[in-house]
Amino acid sequence: MADEDDEIILSELDDDELVLQMHDDLYDGLKEEIEEGVRILLERGWEPYDVLTKALVAGMTIVGADFRDGILFVPEVLLAANAMKGGMAILKPLLAETGAPKVGKMVIGTVKGDIHDIGKNLVGMMMEGAGFEVVDLGINNAVEKYIDALKTEDADILGMSALLTTTMPYMKVVIDTMVQMGIRDDYIILVGGAPLNEEFGRAIGADAYCRDAAVAVETAKTFMGRKHNQMSGN
Amino acid sequence: MTNLFSDLLASRDWLLADGATGTTLFNMGLSSGDAPELWNVEHPDRIATLYKGAVDAGSDLFLTNTFGGNASRLKLHGAENRVHELNRISAEIGREVADASGRKVAVAGSMGPTGEIMEPMGALTYERAVEMFHEQAEGLKSGGVDVLWVETISAAEEYKAAGEAARLAGMPWCGTMSFDTAGRTMMGLTSADMATMVEKLSHPPLAFGANCGVGASDLLRTVLGFVAQGTERPIIAKGNAGIPKYVDGHIHYDGTPELMADYAVLARDCGARIIGGCCGTTAEHLRHMHEGLVTRPTGPRPSLDQITKALGGFSSAGDGTGDDVQPARPERGRRRRRD
Numbered sequence: 001m002a003d004e005d006d007e008i009i010l011s012e013l014d015d016d017e018l019v020l021q022m023h024d025d026l027y028d029g030l031k032e033e034i035e036e037g038v039r040i041l042l043e044r045g046w047e048p049y050d051v052l053t054k055a056l057v058a059g060m061t062i063v064g065a066d067f068r069d070g071i072l073f074v075p076e077v078l079l080a081a082n083a084m085k086g087g088m089a090i091l092k093p094l095l096a097e098t099g100a101p102k103v104g105k106m107v108i109g110t111v112k113g114d115i116h117d118i119g120k121n122l123v124g125m126m127m128e129g130a131g132f133e134v135v136d137l138g139i140n141n142a143v144e145k146y147i148d149a150l151k152t153e154d155a156d157i158l159g160m161s162a163l164l165t166t167t168m169p170y171m172k173v174v175i176d177t178m179v180q181m182g183i184r185d186d187y188i189i190l191v192g193g194a195p196l197n198e199e200f201g202r203a204i205g206a207d208a209y210c211r212d213a214a215v216a217v218e219t220a221k222t223f224m225g226r227k228h229n230q231m232s233g234n
Numbered sequence: 235m236t237n238l239f240s241d242l243l244a245s246r247d248w249l250l251a252d253g254a255t256g257t258t259l260f261n262m263g264l265s266s267g268d269a270p271e272l273w274n275v276e277h278p279d280r281i282a283t284l285y286k287g288a289v290d291a292g293s294d295l296f297l298t299n300t301f302g303g304n305a306s307r308l309k310l311h312g313a314e315n316r317v318h319e320l321n322r323i324s325a326e327i328g329r330e331v332a333d334a335s336g337r338k339v340a341v342a343g344s345m346g347p348t349g350e351i352m353e354p355m356g357a358l359t360y361e362r363a364v365e366m367f368h369e370q371a372e373g374l375k376s377g378g379v380d381v382l383w384v385e386t387i388s389a390a391e392e393y394k395a396a397g398e399a400a401r402l403a404g405m406p407w408c409g410t411m412s413f414d415t416a417g418r419t420m421m422g423l424t425s426a427d428m429a430t431m432v433e434k435l436s437h438p439p440l441a442f443g444a445n446c447g448v449g450a451s452d453l454l455r456t457v458l459g460f461v462a463q464g465t466e467r468p469i470i471a472k473g474n475a476g477i478p479k480y481v482d483g484h485i486h487y488d489g490t491p492e493l494m495a496d497y498a499v500l501a502r503d504c505g506a507r508i509i510g511g512c513c514g515t516t517a518e519h520l521r522h523m524h525e526g527l528v529t530r531p532t533g534p535r536p537s538l539d540q541i542t543k544a545l546g547g548f549s550s551a552g553d554g555t556g557d558d559v560q561p562a563r564p565e566r567g568r569r570r571r572r573d
Contacts (some may be wrong), residue, residue, distance in 0.1 A: 068548060072421025073415065074388075078355040113265070118351060120419070139310070163479045165487075165513065166260050176461045194414060 004122060004189065005086060010036050012082050015044065019055050026059035027066075029079025031086040038087040047184075052131055056087050060129035064214035074122065077213070092152040104132065104147035104224045106158035107149045109137030111170040116163035119184035119213075126213040127220065143174045148185060155218055156227065160206075162193040172204035179205070190216055239340040240406060240440060242294055248502050248527060251510025252296035253471055253520050255344070258464035259284060259299070259485040261516075267546030271303045273462040274324040285331040287517035292400065293510070296332075296339070298324040298385050300374065300405075301346035304366045306358075316367075318373040325377020325512030337456040339352070340390020342383035342408070342421060343374030352391045357527060360395055363396055366400030374379055375403050384409035385445050388420040390431050408508070410445040410470050413456045424554040425459025432467065446512045448549040449477050450497040454504050454541050455548060459555045461535070471506035473497060475514035476546075487514025494519040495526030496544050503533045504541075564571035 013021055017035060025033040031071065034056075041051045061169055063080045065074040072080075106127055110120050117139050124134045136152050150158055162168045171191050178184040184205075191206045203210030210216035211225060242249055259270050264279050274281055288296040303321045305314045313320070321343070328341040348366055350358040371382055382405050384396040393409055400407035411419050411428055418424050420504050423431075425444070432442045444456040454475035460469050476489025489497075493510060501509045509527065511519055542548060 069555070070416030070418075070552075074420050075420065075422060078351065082355075083445050113268075116349065118349070164256070166256065168478075197477070199479070 010069070012050045012051065013166040015041070015046075019058075023062055026056065026080050026083050027063055027076075029076065029083050034087045035090060035225055036088050042094070043079075044138035044209060046093035047100075052091050052095065052100070054090075055093075057129065057131050060084055060126070060189055064126060064217055065130075066196065067125075068212060068214035073074060074118075077122065077126070080124075080141075081129055084129045085125075088174050088188040089174075092188045102157045102222065103132050105135070105218065106156045106157040106159050107132040107137060107146065107151060107153055108161070109141040110139040111167050111174070112142045114139065114142055114164050114167035116161070116164050116193075119163065120159075120161040123161070123192065123210075123213045123216045126217050127159075130217045130221065132220065146174055146183070146233045147178065147183070150183075155187065157188045157190060159190045159192070159216065161191070162196065165195045168193065168200065171206065175205045182221045183216075188220070190219060192216060209234060237380050237406065238338060239295065239342070241529075242338055242340055243440060244508070246273035246294070246383070247507070247532075248293040248529060249508045250292055250498075250520070250524050251342075251470070251508050252293045252515065253291075254469070254513050255284065255297060255299055255301060256477070257514050258287065258516065262455050265541040269302060269308065269313060270299055270312065271301075271308065271324065272311065274299055274327065278323070278327055281327050282331055283549045285328055285500070288520060289331060289335050289382070291517045293520060294339060294341050295380075295508075297342045297385075297416040298328050298374065298377075298379060299344070300324045300370065301344045301385070303373070304345070304348055304351045304370045307346070308352055311456035317369050319370075321370050322377035325374045328354040329378040331426045335380070339403030340380040341378065342381050343379035343405075344372075344397075345370055345382060345384045346386050347388065347392060352389055352395075352459045360391055363395035364402070365377040365391055366397045367396045368402045370408055371403035371405060371417030372398045375405055379405075381405070381440065382407040384439075385458055386412045388423070389414060390423055390427070391422070393428075393431070394435065397435050397437055397439065399507065400439075407437075407439050407444075408441045408470060409439045410443045410472060412446040413444050413452065414447045416550040416556075417452065417455065417459075417548070424464050424552075425456045426555045429463035431447070433465070434504035438467070441468035441470050441508055443506065443508070445470070447539040448473060449474060449546060450493070451541050451545040451547060452535075452549050452553075453552055454500055454545070455538060456503060457506050458535070458538070459553060462555065468507040469505055470510075471501040471504070472508075472510040472512045473501070474512045475516075478514065489514060489519070491516075491519045492520035493545065495522040499526045499530050499533075500536055500544060502527060502543060503534065503536050 036211045060152040192210045200210045308314045331470045332339040352358045450473040475487040
């Protein structure tokens, strides 16, 4: 327990200091402190979108990098994502009101026959942490369910997860069906799960295999960037 | 208290455990997504064949087909009210196969993770985890297992909950964790952390160790991590038969029977007392592992270099033990810490 003298009063910090402190607090998974920080920045007249990107998303990027590098592990990331969620709950209605730019929308789910969800949940949380909208279909998803959701949600990205070597091949069924329907290239398809690897991702026709949640976020950002470029080029 | 399993462990330098349950059952026609545990009732003959495969290959113990036999996992198949029944029947089939083998073979009651994340990160309480594991343990006990076998656990709290369940059931147990994330468990536990944690339990396991994870090399690095803690407790090594590859629409593990024989002998050299396989390990692999352990002498403890030379590279540079401890992020200042 820190001494009372050491206690940080968030409202006494200037903007730059406060944002850095919020990065630390996200890293430490301090939900209440993050909520307080978000409110203070909003009271100081910050745009909700700036609070999201400069304070929250930037902080989660540090968490993601340390997770990728094996410095942080799942428990710490879950706590950080939970703190992020607290901040997001405040920002979400304001972001909608102000018409802030959307980062992208992802439909995610574990494939048919597979009931594992920890990895998928982690990706979902990290994607939300990076400002993406996430539609979570849960576990055991048949191809129709993925495709329905992609259409009704007008999503940009399909994320599929499989934790079993026996369920991995189902990802190919989903992608093949999308090819047959002529909608494969309308979406970015990311796959992940413990037994997968890059070679497998390529073999089944996914856009990328993501070895962990941090890589998933980075990959999604890269592909969304390309997508935007293509659209403006057309 | 002694029983068949502890007698085996006391009287032998090494024991051969079994191989893959899932891989074998899928080869027998189990569809992905179906609960393997339901086959204990629907296809008891196939489960007996699974067990016999390990026994005939020379295994001294085999695990029951009950990995996902806790209420939380069975609920996904609407079978959460059949925990006791499915575990008991799977154990009974195992008992028959073991007793008919003509030698001492132990039946180990497999108990896999709940699949839920424990408090405070997730919703599962310690009490509820104990309750679910206990329910499963009682079913396995009444079916006649010699020992409970907790495996593929990621969180220390879940491991402890399973141990507490074994205590409540009055059963000896063994427990392994899966070190699949940069040499640690998904929840960040190192091999050193586990070796320390195990000794603090009021009802400690008869043996502890690692199963599944990434490849055979990683698993042996983890075993060396246990040994480095100076533990006297028997160590279990149950590694996958290589890395899964996608070939013509099917998954194939690249670890050959010959490679798994090298792995088994190296595992013993590393200090493991109970050696087996995990995903991808067929009866054919087990036969080679058995032959390797019987015909080759125990050698000196291998270095990490010798392990990678024989079995392939590691999945990560370090494993979070020894000099490899990653520096924590420097704190900006004075902050209440999380814990």
